[in-house]
Amino acid sequence: MKYFPIFLDTQDLTCLVVGAGEVAARKIELLLKTSAKITVVAPWVCDTVKRYATEGRVHLIERIFESDDLNDKQMVFVATDDSQINKGIHDEARALKILVNVVDNTPLCQFITPSIVDRSPIIIAMSSGGVAPVLLRYMRQKLESLIPQKISLLGQFSEKFRELVKQKLKTVTERRYFWEDVLDGDIAENVMQGNNQIAEQKFLEKLNSDDASQTQGEVYLVGAGPGDPDLLTFRALRLMQKADVVVYDRLVSPEVLELVRRDAEKIYVGKAKSKHSVPQDEINELLAKQALAGNRVVRLKGGDPFIFGRGGEELETLIEHGVSFQVVPGITAANGAASYAGIPLTHRDHAKSVVFATGHLRDNSINLNWQGLAQPDQTIVFYMGLTGLPIICEQLVKHGMPANTPIAMVQSATTEQHKVVTGTFETIQEIAIKANIQPPALIIVGSVVSLHEKLNWFTP
Incomplete structure (x- = not known):
């Protein structure tokens, strides 16, 4: 990744925008959705920016840029129509270690603004690194149509009860399992329908029940297919996103492995030709051990687990240890x-x-x-x-x-x-x-x- 994706806390962020035309106005409009303090410097100002200034939403200085304008600033957007001025401001900002973005000039951008799907407090940000803006716009349109506007209600509901769940459930795994059950069930449906009173009642009943803190491990035997991640089943992808531990072999492609939940523990047990890094009986026992410790374990296999994948042997061991499991077939090689x-x-x-x-x-x-x-x-x-x-x-x-x-x-x-x-x-x-x-x-x-x-x- 050339650009590292982060979300900045804008509570005390001081931001300078140099330029006040319609291009600058689009960046200002985005900044106004945050808590940042915005200063705009430009000798000519479009009507949109004038309105923002009149409403007191930005501090407007109507003159050409001066070096002192960078004092106490943490982020700068440069959007003038003079490339030499843009380059000069960029160089000054970089010398002062200030984050700088020269609009529509990717080589002069220390950071870039992503394409955003806003369901606050849920925010989805995407970027193509400036190389495919039309494709990015297409992807955003797809996501906008797929993600309900009311998903924001679930975000607000989760925020409201986050600390209470933290106090009740002491481990990260317990809390994750609890929230997954909430979001997959009727509590989330009631929130989305606006039935907050019913949702909160059901939520508190679930949180205070005896089994709220119980975590039972399980093994998901998942066929990863021949390599192309587009050939995964929907169910395989869903379980890969739920896993605490992923045990995978050499035939699982890096592209498929990339779709696993980011903070899952990944354990490689691959076998190369004429060389076995981990004996099969040890793999069998490893799966049982991890599940008995309360983990959701994905055993990710190239192709299909039941066609020369030795999946049957692994399941026999799980049965001996009393571990529950699911099998997700894959497109075999x-x-x-x-x-x-x-x-x-x-x-x-x-x-x-x-x-x-x-x-x-x-x-x-x-x-x-x-x-x-x-x-x-x-x-x-x-x-x-x-x-x-x-x-x-x-x-x-x-x-x-x-x-x-x-x-x-x-x-x-x-x-x-x-x-x-x-x-x-x-x-x-x-x-x-x-x-x-x-x-x-x-x-x-x-x-x-x-x-x-x-x-x-x-x-x-």
Whole structure:
């Protein structure tokens, strides 16, 4: 981030605006929503700024800027129509360590004003760093339509009872769980409908009940999909935002991890090829331990937790410890890789069935039912098969599949590193080496691969 997003306390903030045209007026209008003390300096003043001065909302000085105007100021907006004057004021302000913004000149902005969705006391601020103002305006319009105006009532309600909840519930986790239940339930609905008396009565009953301070841990086994965060389910995103602890593996993309609640504890247990950083049984016990400590634990897995994700093993351990859990399916790597590579896993003219298999090497061999895999009109998808590619090709040919059977390798499906190579059992190894295919990579075998060139649509 080039600009660090912060919210300044404007209670005693002294702000100078140099310029008093309509551009300056827009900044002044925004400042007037705060508690800042505003001084405006300009030899010419538009009607809007004159009105603000007449109403006593700004202190207006009708002359050209002087260096002494910066005395005791903490923030400066420069909005004259003379670029040399703007640059000079910028340099003086920076020398005095005063925050300065030269309007519509991003390189001369020590800070920038964001696009704002105002539901005071709830404020949403967004910025593009000055590079995409139209896109920013579009996003703001979307948010304005999605967020009810009455959400401000919930903010005021929360402010009213914040200290009382703090006194009653001693830990941060207890307070967060309590507020989440309030905001998800009928109390919030009554506030939004203006039924404050009913809302307050229900709120106090809940706060004073015996179970207000009880926190029960739970594990959410969440499929993170193949990498593109847009492929997450709504439910996955909602639970990721509620988590106290997130246990994640190597296949979870940084973009997906970025959507986790900011202050959640993140524990990496990823496995790389031929190297296990944390044994599976220790991961199982870790999930149970964290939940028994009262935490909401998201176990974030690449793809789907029940397709070569060892999710079943983790749940068995949770059951042994009496820990409650939920499972949120994700788009598995096979679906993601095939869809983004333009390779239908089934097709009326090519494949009437599809089978998933692991290509993981154990003692330099792959123990699979090769005869069952080498069937006509069938698509085979191998997970974790990059190292075992020579054995896969050899065994499928040995059990009856033609040597010229189409085969594809899809690297880092759906992400910016997405790469697809195709060939046959005879050529794919050399092609993969030349293309420097790296894990995670998925192997797709069958006649459907021949459709890749025609149906391929995704260009990262």
